Amino acid sequence: MKDSIDTFRPAERIASLGVSEILQIGARATARRAAGHDVITLGAGEPDFDTPDHIKQAAWEAMQAGDTKYTALTGTPALKAAIAAKFDRENGLTYAADEIIACTGAKQVIYNAMMATLNPGDEVIIPTPYWVTYSDIVEICGGVPVLVKCEADQGFRMTADQLRDAITDKTRWVMLNSPSNPSGAAYAASDLQPLIDVLLDAPQVWLMVDDMYEHILYDGFTHATPAKVDPRIAPRTLTINGVSKAYAMTGWRIGYAGGPKALIAAMAIIQSQSTSCPSSVSQAAAVAALEGPQDFLGERCETFRKRRDLVVDLLNGIPGLSCRVPEGAFYAFPDCSGLFGRLTPEGQLIEDDRAFCAWLLEAADVAVVPGSAFGLPGYFRVSYATSTETLELALSRIADAVARLSER
Structure with a gap:
């Protein structure tokens, strides 16, 4: 040894x-x-x-029905339909089944996307403070994190000038998280539009949006997601979410995303050689979460x-x-x-x-x-x-x- x-x-x-x-x-x-x-x-x-009882009940019923086998690589038809309905109902976004992927947690969504798109030396702009996993995934996948410092006096939000200054000919992605882990800061539509305007002038740069905490907002703050704020950026935006935070399902490990068909297909290749499909039982539970009571x-x-x-x-x-x-x-x-x-x-x-x-x-x-x-x-x-x-x-x-x- x-x-x-x-x-x-x-x-x-x-x-x-x-x-x-x-x-x-x-x-x-x-x-x-x-x-x-x-x-x-x-x-x-x-x-x-x-986790709410009706979600756990759906998982039990799935097990009793024998739904314990491999599923379709990027998610069951039922889960994809529930995700599409959620995006339409809550975000005003329309995705077809081949524009949606379900993964073993949102962390895998991010990993799949970076692994599928980054070449060595490609840069990814990340406003700080940021969730610790962002930069590590970028590095594992051969990319270079470009950290943009956003202090409390600017609401922990990146400005359009900061974004413009950070973009180079090597920039591949910009990552945004709203509300944010760790700061709790959120971007209103009026905060997002100037950033989108910068990205519209940089067609090589794609936008990765982490909306995991969208249901935990206070004081009447309205959630905004870039692909809805300005549909012109939608063709190069990956919108990520999951059931972990809002539905208290961290251990069930279901994250998902909507984005361009070609990107989702590339991400599916990565997933096919790592975890294959997400847990069949967890997918059934996620359907109940997205389609069930929301009160x-x-x-x-x-x-x-x-x-x-x-x-x-x-x-x-x-x-x-x-x-x-x-x-x-x-x-x-x-x-x-x-x-x-x-x-x-x-x-x-x-x-x-x-x-x-x-x-x-x-x-x-x-x-x-x-x-x-x-x-x-x-x-x-x-x-x-x-x-x-x-x-x-x-x-x-x-x-x-x-x-x-x-x-x-």
Whole structure:
């Protein structure tokens, strides 16, 4: 066994990559909990609600009916029909069956698209902060992530000027996520149109849109998706969604997308040589999610809104922290740079966001994710997809830990 370890050689494509920092922090929190500490983890990117009963019932019925075999590569006819109806009903987008693909999670949708289209050196523009997987997938597929820094004072949204400046003759894709993980920022139609105008002048650039959190929006904010805002960009737009967040189905692993037929066909080639079809039972459950009752979505969104208000208020009440009010998703993304340069009681310097988050885990037994993991140092992500009582306790611990820091 030792000889095998000594001679193992990983592929160069993953040499600069590692396991997601979110998962690493989760593992450290789990280890600390196993050692007897009462750790609160605010790093989870999944709703704390259960999958609705009617969806679970559909899965059970599918199993009882023997729907446990391989399905069509890109999704069952029933699921594709449900996805097409969803896009039409909620987004005003029309897709034929051969313009839709269902995958084992939205992450695979993104991977399939990048693997099917990127050549070595092709560039992908990604506004930061961004979901950690975006840039890693681009690199695995031979592309070059081009990160565009979007701070809190611009609403964590990329401007048309920033996009224009980032485009080169090597640009292949632009990625947009609204509402955003990790910032909760969302693009209104008026924010999207200037970006689309830039892309209309750059015909070699395609647009990848991650709408996963579209049903988690607050204060009357209306979801907008680029292919509907301006249909001229639709022929080179891949619109991605899934059932994980809105329907609390993270473990069911169903993501989907609508886009040009040629792109979907190329993505299907990649999928055919990796996972083949998504789970047959999960597809049946996803049909029930998309076609069944939708009233609970608003109820759950209201619960998230109340938690958002609580978390943002408590964070802004802690000296040295500043938190913008997010439009959607279930994350807050506070600025912790006001604490840099302070010392812990043990004399450790809080020099950056990673040091601050490590200190919170050690001193407060609260696990959060540093903004550096999302491409924007100086911040940290708080998931409020947990109970009000847990959030109040966690924020109290954070406040106490910050109070123990001293000036140099």
